Amino acid sequence: MPKLATKEDLEVIGKQLLLDRKKINKTIIVCGGTGCKASHSQDVIEAINQELTTQEMDSSVHLRMTGCHGFCEQGPIAVIEPGNIFYCHITPEDAHDIVTRTLQNGEVIERLLYTDPVSGRKIRTESEIPFYLAQDRQLLSHNREVNPCSIEDYIAVGGYTALAKAINSLSPEEIIHEIKVSGLRGRGGGGFPTGRKWAECSEASSDEKYVICNADEGDPGAYMDRCVLEGNPHLVIEGMMIGAYAVGATKGYIYVRNEYPLAVKHARFAVQQARKLGLLGENILGSSFSFDVDVARGGGAFVCGESTALMASLEGKVGEPRPKDVHTVVDGLWHKPTTLNNVETWANVPSIILNGANWFASKGTKGSKGTKILSLTGRIKNTGLVEVAMGTPIRDVVFNIGGGATDGKAIKAVQTGGPSGGCLPVDKFDLPVDFDVLYEAGSMIGSGGMVVMDESSCMVDVAKYFLTFLQDESCGMCVPCRLGIDRMLEIITDITEGRGTLEQLDLIEELADTVTQTSLCGLGKTAANPVLSTLRYFREEYEAHINNKECPAGVCKALIEYSIDPEKCTGCGRCTLACIHGAISGEKKEPHVINPELCQKCGICRSECKHEAIQVR
Amino acid sequence: MNLSKLESILKGRNSQPHQLIEVLQDVQESYGYIPEEAMREISKTLGVPLIEVYRVASFYKAFKLKPTGKYVITICNGTACHVRGAQLLLDQAMGQLGIKPGDVTDDGMFSIEHVNCLGACALGPIASGNGSFLHHMTPAKLRKFIETIRHEETEEVNNAKASHERRPGGHRETASPR
Numbered sequence: 181m182p183k184l185a186t187k188e189d190l191e192v193i194g195k196q197l198l199l200d201r202k203k204i205n206k207t208i209i210v211c212g213g214t215g216c217k218a219s220h221s222q223d224v225i226e227a228i229n230q231e232l233t234t235q236e237m238d239s240s241v242h243l244r245m246t247g248c249h250g251f252c253e254q255g256p257i258a259v260i261e262p263g264n265i266f267y268c269h270i271t272p273e274d275a276h277d278i279v280t281r282t283l284q285n286g287e288v289i290e291r292l293l294y295t296d297p298v299s300g301r302k303i304r305t306e307s308e309i310p311f312y313l314a315q316d317r318q319l320l321s322h323n324r325e326v327n328p329c330s331i332e333d334y335i336a337v338g339g340y341t342a343l344a345k346a347i348n349s350l351s352p353e354e355i356i357h358e359i360k361v362s363g364l365r366g367r368g369g370g371g372f373p374t375g376r377k378w379a380e381c382s383e384a385s386s387d388e389k390y391v392i393c394n395a396d397e398g399d400p401g402a403y404m405d406r407c408v409l410e411g412n413p414h415l416v417i418e419g420m421m422i423g424a425y426a427v428g429a430t431k432g433y434i435y436v437r438n439e440y441p442l443a444v445k446h447a448r449f450a451v452q453q454a455r456k457l458g459l460l461g462e463n464i465l466g467s468s469f470s471f472d473v474d475v476a477r478g479g480g481a482f483v484c485g486e487s488t489a490l491m492a493s494l495e496g497k498v499g500e501p502r503p504k505d506v507h508t509v510v511d512g513l514w515h516k517p518t519t520l521n522n523v524e525t526w527a528n529v530p531s532i533i534l535n536g537a538n539w540f541a542s543k544g545t546k547g548s549k550g551t552k553i554l555s556l557t558g559r560i561k562n563t564g565l566v567e568v569a570m571g572t573p574i575r576d577v578v579f580n581i582g583g584g585a586t587d588g589k590a591i592k593a594v595q596t597g598g599p600s601g602g603c604l605p606v607d608k609f610d611l612p613v614d615f616d617v618l619y620e621a622g623s624m625i626g627s628g629g630m631v632v633m634d635e636s637s638c639m640v641d642v643a644k645y646f647l648t649f650l651q652d653e654s655c656g657m658c659v660p661c662r663l664g665i666d667r668m669l670e671i672i673t674d675i676t677e678g679r680g681t682l683e684q685l686d687l688i689e690e691l692a693d694t695v696t697q698t699s700l701c702g703l704g705k706t707a708a709n710p711v712l713s714t715l716r717y718f719r720e721e722y723e724a725h726i727n728n729k730e731c732p733a734g735v736c737k738a739l740i741e742y743s744i745d746p747e748k749c750t751g752c753g754r755c756t757l758a759c760i761h762g763a764i765s766g767e768k769k770e771p772h773v774i775n776p777e778l779c780q781k782c783g784i785c786r787s788e789c790k791h792e793a794i795q796v797r
Numbered sequence: 798m799n800l801s802k803l804e805s806i807l808k809g810r811n812s813q814p815h816q817l818i819e820v821l822q823d824v825q826e827s828y829g830y831i832p833e834e835a836m837r838e839i840s841k842t843l844g845v846p847l848i849e850v851y852r853v854a855s856f857y858k859a860f861k862l863k864p865t866g867k868y869v870i871t872i873c874n875g876t877a878c879h880v881r882g883a884q885l886l887l888d889q890a891m892g893q894l895g896i897k898p899g900d901v902t903d904d905g906m907f908s909i910e911h912v913n914c915l916g917a918c919a920l921g922p923i924a925s926g927n928g929s930f931l932h933h934m935t936p937a938k939l940r941k942f943i944e945t946i947r948h949e950e951t952e953e954v955n956n957a958k959a960s961h962e963r964r965p966g967g968h969r970e971t972a973s974p975r
Contacts, residue, residue, distance in 0.1 A: 218930035
């Protein structure tokens with residue numbers, strides 16, 4: 181493709197690419213995101229490609245490898261258009277059938293269809309699947325339209341037209357006004373109004389300014405940014421370019437987690453492609469706007485989610501935050517005005533510019549506009565990436581989209597917002613996905629992690645889990661965070677090991693308050709949330725650990741004993757084989773016993789037993 | 798230590814202290830860890846004090862300061878994996894291999910990494926073997942995975958020994974018929 185010198189060039193190429201696309205009327209879209217790749221979708225793609233070649237159908241059928249479709253649990257997945265036929269758990273052996281029966285003869289292959297775990301019926305099309313039906317996929321729906329490594333695909337579906345509109349017919353002030361009116365708030369966790377951030381940065385005077393895309397998704401249990409950057413990198417780059425034009429920046433950085441190799445690869449590739457077409461570089465589309473982007477790999481430190489720490493890391497230093505009495509929009513990267521937004525925030529920008537602020541603001545609640553991508557995981561039937569309009573009740577997400585609990589266990593809580601967020605009990609499930617409402621309830625949307633827990637999770641253990649994580653990730657620079665988290669963990673460990681006292685609960689609340697009030701950065705300021713929210717909603721579990729020395733969920737090792745129910749044990753010997761500590765013995769076909777002296781209470785035997793004979797008390 | 802890889806990594810990055818993390822990422826990728834010698838070279842080339850190179854290398858989780866085993870078993874400890882029993886996998890790996898996360902088995906074959914999140918949360922619990930993901934893991938699946946690697950390695954060693962003995966001219970490597 182030649183360089184795009186003007187806005188008109190982009191229009192012409194876009195129309196041509198769309199026409200070319202329409203010439204091939206059959207398309208098979210196969211997910212090549214990290215989730216499906218883990219389920220070997222690459223082999224499936226190769227097998228289908230091979231089959232299309234063998235059947236001489238490679239010119240009449242378009243095989244499109246795309247980013248994540250969200251329904252990772254069912255991977256590898258494919259959608260066939262026209263018809264919207266949805267196949268899941270595909271293996272390379274299915275390629276022949278898919279090509280000859282479905283693509284050639286239009287037949288639907290029953291065995292590859294999705295079975296709804298709630299109703300038990302087979303579902304033919306993607307749009308009828310309850311998991312997708314209850315969503316509002318404004319950002320994620322783009323993923324299936326484009327091969328992330330093809331800028332042509334992106335341009336064919338209208339990519340970079342928002343940029344063309346912005347730099348040709350809108351002034352920076354008009355763009356900032358539009359973003360302000362849209363009500364877009366930062367998707368990385370803070371929820372800061374994006375328009376206000378841009379305005380402050382644009383007002384700061386400097387010879388050089390920067391924009392940064394934070395793709396250092398450090399929240400354990402959340403992966404929406406990976407999915408967006410990996411599946412549609414040009415959308416993020418286009419958003420950054422519009423932001424850069426608005427604030428007056430000429431250089432941008434995408435700071436991406438090194439644990440996401442595919443996202444690194446796709447982002448780099450997208451930058452190269454955009455440079456080649458002149459969409460990044462000098463005088464973009466014939467305007468006076470010049471801008472370029474570099475991709476930097478993060479070093480794997482949770483604290484780098486904090487903007488000042490991330491900027492220090494970009495400068496090649498240790499990721500330690502600094503006081504923000506002067507904001508980064510004035511004094512940021514290399515002490516220059518810098519606008520930092522999260523992947524999802526940037527990805528929302530192009531459609532706001534194209535469709536207008538009112539379109540965006542028409543979705544959501546009073547204080548939280550648009551849609552939010554949630555990473556719905558944990559102990560529910562349907563896990564994956566979910567995008568809903570702000571204001572959707574948690575109950576709808578967990579039960580309508582997530583399909584409810586697995587193994588008939590009762591759902592107990594949902595953890596939102598990662599280590600900075602909190603746990604909400606089932607009776608709070610009517611609360612909407614909303615920045616302010618969840619904050620008041622002691623949790624937060626955060627970046628969108630939503631981990632569902634059932635009765636097999638111990639809430640004291642969950643608090644301990646997050647404190648252990650935060651203790652490890654605290655950069656150690658400020659005392660309240662470094663020592664405060666340490667001490668809180670010490671107290672929680674006492675409780676989980678049967679040494680806790682009721683006075684310690686008051687102490688931990690006092691300590692939590694100090695850490696929250698006096699820590700330097702967001703990590704410390706929110707570090708107590710997992711403890712405070714579990715204490716607030718699940719106090720009885722703490723009390724059971726302290727007063728009765730028991731863990732109701734049977735998780736805390738010091739408070740439980742494993743034994744074998746002789747009535748249920750068939751003496752199959754699986755547990756003996758599985759026990760890595762040699763703690764189980766017994767004659768074949770006779771009930772086995774666990775030696776408590778040797779038992780390390782890991783629970784591996786229990787996960788192996790087919791007869792539910794291993795008991796925890 | 799093979800210095801040629803390091804030279805090509807450092808090429809064109811003279812006196813650019815802000816490149817430190819990128820350089821360390823490349824060294825980690827090429828060598829599997831950050832050797833002390835490499836840190837000394839990086840310090841000289843980029844113009845960053847050695848103590849700062851060490852500080853950065855030891856601060857970020859992406860960098861290892863000692864070599865790993867031939868096979869790295871990574872256990873994801875993200876929240877989603879945690880509530881689905883990731884601890885069982887860690888116990889399994891530690892018990893079976895007799896090492897703790899970050900350590901290497903005596904034969905240099907295995908090491909265990911315990912990481913915060915691999916980002917495939919919907920498929921948890923996740924483990925990975927040398928970077929390729931194993932989803933919906935159970936202790937039994939992990940045990941078999943490790944056993945299979947061990948078995949293949951032993952076979953390889955035995956085959957190598959057997960072909961070595963079959964070789965005419967005895968044990969001299971240079972006497973290979975090819």
